[in-house]
Amino acid sequence: MEIKFDKANVLKEKPDQNNLGFGKYFTDHMFMMDYTEGVGWHDARIVPYGPIPMDPGSMVLHYAQETFEGLKAYRHQDGKVTLFRPYMNAARMNRSNDRLCMANIPEDMFVEAIDALLNVEQEWIPSVEETSLYIRPFMYATEVNVGVHAAKTYSFVIILSPVGAYYSEGVNPVKIWVEDEYVRAVKGGTGFAKCGGNYAASIIAQEKAESKGYTQVLWLDGVERKYVEEVGTMNVMFVIDGKVVTSPLQGSVLPGVTRDSIITLLKSWNVTVEERLLSIDELYKAARNGSLKEAFGTGTAAVISPIGQLCYKEEEIIINNFETGALTQKIYDTLTGIQWGNQEDVFNWNHEVK
Incomplete structure (x- = not known):
């Protein structure tokens, strides 16, 4: 060219x-x-x-x-x-x-x-x-x-x-508001596309969350307002019963590059990854019975953003004592280590600029 x-x-x-x-x-x-x-x-x-x-x-x-x-x-x-x-x-x-x-x-x-x-x-x-x-x-x-x-x-x-860091908190847990009034996307729409309209439509919920003291929004599906989809501008993952659970790519969730990379890393560590529907009720049940151990958002801008607190219908839950979990930290250290050249790039992900 x-x-x-x-x-x-x-x-x-x-x-x-x-x-x-x-x-x-x-x-x-x-x-x-x-x-x-x-x-x-x-x-x-x-x-x-x-x-x-x-x-x-x-x-x-x-x-x-x-x-x-x-x-x-x-x-x-x-x-x-x-x-x-x-x-x-x-x-x-x-x-x-x-x-x-x-x-x-x-x-x-x-x-x-x-x-x-x-x-x-x-x-x-x-x-x-x-x-x-x-x-x-x-x-x-x-x-x-x-x-x-x-x-x-x-x-x-x-x-x-x-x-520098996308969030002022850095790699420290953030507080997340679970949005049940507005929706981000529906299957058949543009949820999987990276286009400005998706983000414009999300601002009202972000403003609402910030007014209540929360850093970001956890979006539920646009039809039943029941299933977890994304956190703000990131994919989201939960460590439940030793497995990592994340929303499947069914047209309403952005197919994140960081998401894909993390899933690849986890599988290479023999960690079970479930790409499946996860209801907010199941998530809260896991929090109450102690099987929800960690939660984090994933994306290019922040890489990893640990989640320390969720609020849904005025009920707040604290995750991992509002501390960054061991697996979350390991993922962040490994991924950024590869990106900054401090760890071996065994997957050949890095493209050298010449």
Whole structure:
């Protein structure tokens, strides 16, 4: 792929790596390319980070044809830079695009674009422990037309942000509100797709949870309001009777890259994993009788977020004395150890940026 490079005239001052937060700072450049029906992808370019001109009639503003991904670049102690399973993100983005009737991006092109931008922005990849460079590829409809149909033109953009911990709590337990009024997704909808509309619809429950003193929301299924599905923007897992239980992928749950990686790790450790329906009543029963030992959310941004407390219909339960469980910590240490190059990558998950 031919990629043109327009270097920024003025480069930004790099932020303090010890106080990055999440999604607060953006690098000097971004990647862009365009799609036109009948022509394909064209005009790949790396340009100075800045506002994107958009016609008020652009279809994304009216009909929300938009998808995105999230992954990270890690700087190893030897200076090597790697991505974690980027081809899984590329494949998932295309599944999201299929659901929203948007153009596909060849997986090799997706990864090549990220590699090219990272090579330009090498100095932005932090080296302090527990930091990384968050990568946000996204795509949106640019056709100017106020009429409901699949657009014929799109833009694909990649922006970068040096980040620390997603939650201020770090790898410490958080309090979760079980939402039984609003729903996130239903089978047949866009729950499995990574698109902005899913997240916009979830904000009201997040605001509700925060107003009650909780960090995140545990979503129940959209039909019976009975079965556990996701925690906020993450997949969720529970350690019950020595087994790890997580929601199955049936169209209303995002197929997380971190989720898949954890399941692979657990099976390699001979830990039983059950991908099955888990009702909130069964979960609370397990908490009451002591068989619920640990709970945690999983996702690219936070990697692992231990859950120390749940509240459902005003009944609160404490999990593992509000402490990070041994298995939760082992998963986090192993996964991040592979990502940062401190443990052997036996699954060949890391993609070296060259």
